[in-house]
Amino acid sequence: IALEGFELRVVHLPLVSPFTTSFGTEHVREAIIVRALGDGVEGWGEIVTSPAPLYSSEYTQSAWDVAVRHLIPALLERGTLRGDDVAPVLSPVIGHRMAKAGLELAVLDAALRSEGRPLAEYLGAVHDRVPSGVSVGIQQDAAALVRTVQGYLDEGYVRIKIKIKPGRDVADTAAVRDAFGAIPLQVDANSAYTLADADLLAELDRFDLLLIEQPLQEDDIVDHATLARRLRTPVCLDESVVSAKAAADALALGAASVINIKAGRVGGYREAVAIHDLCVGAGIPVWCGGMLETGIGRAANAALAALPGFTLPGDVSASARFYERDIVTRPAVLEDGHVRVPTGPGLGVEIDEAALDEVTVAREIVRR
Ligand code: OSB
Ligand code: MG
Helix, strand or coil: CCEEEEEEEEEEEEEEEEEEEEEEEEEEEEEEEEEEEEEEEEEEEEEEECCCCCCCCHHHHHHHHHHHHHHHHHHHHHCCHHHHHHHHHHHCCCCHHHHHHHHHHHHHHHHHHHHCEEHHHHHCCCEEEEEEEEEECCCCCCHHHHHHCCCHHHHCCCCEEEEEEEEHHHHHHHHHHHHCCCCCCCEECCCCCCCHHHHHHHHHHHHHHCCCCCCCCCCCCHHHHHHHHHHCCCCEEECCCCCHHHHHHHHHHHCCEEEEECHHCCCCCCHHHHHHHHHHCCCCCEEEECCCCHHHHHHHHHHHHCCCCCCCCCCCCCCHEEECCCEEECCCCCCCCCCCCCCCCCCCHHHCCHHHHHEEEEEEEEEE
């Protein structure tokens, strides 16, 4: 496509309930919505940052700054671009993967819409719907957690993930296991532990969890390998897997036996597919993570999760799990425990511009 510019918006979407992880509580989802402006076409993307660098080093203002000063100028300088060109053009810039992924998605969407081709097909999807898991934040106490999980099970979610942190781990997990029996259950620590907690984490082995996600720090690859040898529960990496190279290194060291793939964390959808392909080749199951995406990123996640190697249910929930009002006209819904993979051109969702305007708190257009 012939690129003419990009519109960036910071959006604030109120959450239906606060979302608490080991690193903090959010009441509002902040993200950057990207509109690629082409010659007669446009495309949409989402930069999945938060206001503070607590999940990873990126945050909204860092992504905005690098996008405006470095990434967008590099793309506009090229003029005409295919979706596949975005990652190579942006690769001289180190890091800033969420910013790169959001820009890549907007260009891909524009290019695919102009070809009339769905993103799912472009990525290599083989399913028309994906099983839907739900990520449950840390609640007031174990009783509240059980009530919250009950609600999601009643809605039909096929897999439960609970967030854990020191002091809210074994007892919370026991409460959910005791209340619901042999449901597909996993836990996510978001880097809250160290190798010194290995004995404590081994207590989780008795709950027959699908996996424990990111118990240690982002750069603790060797420690994750040491921990993985101590646990019966499979170790899954999220934060640590920032690229296909990082995934290959983690697998070579035995640091993970499952990988959570998020396009934002790894710098884009092409890179996400590369990690998928690598894991399929290595016999490692993968699943699609989430970053509380709006309908834009959520549509892309559903497409990615439909690739053949995504053999575990992902955090690809219905929009209503997080938002009362989404910014797309037909937000993802839960049907029989699944979310449909959009079939229209590009992302296959249409933007609700009135809803988008309502949640926009900052806006800038960068033209050639
Ligand atoms: O670690 O998977 C994570 C949300 C924000 C940041 C990190 C994570 C999460 C989630 C939510 O677990 C997943 C979702 O979007 O449903
Ligand atoms: Mg995680």
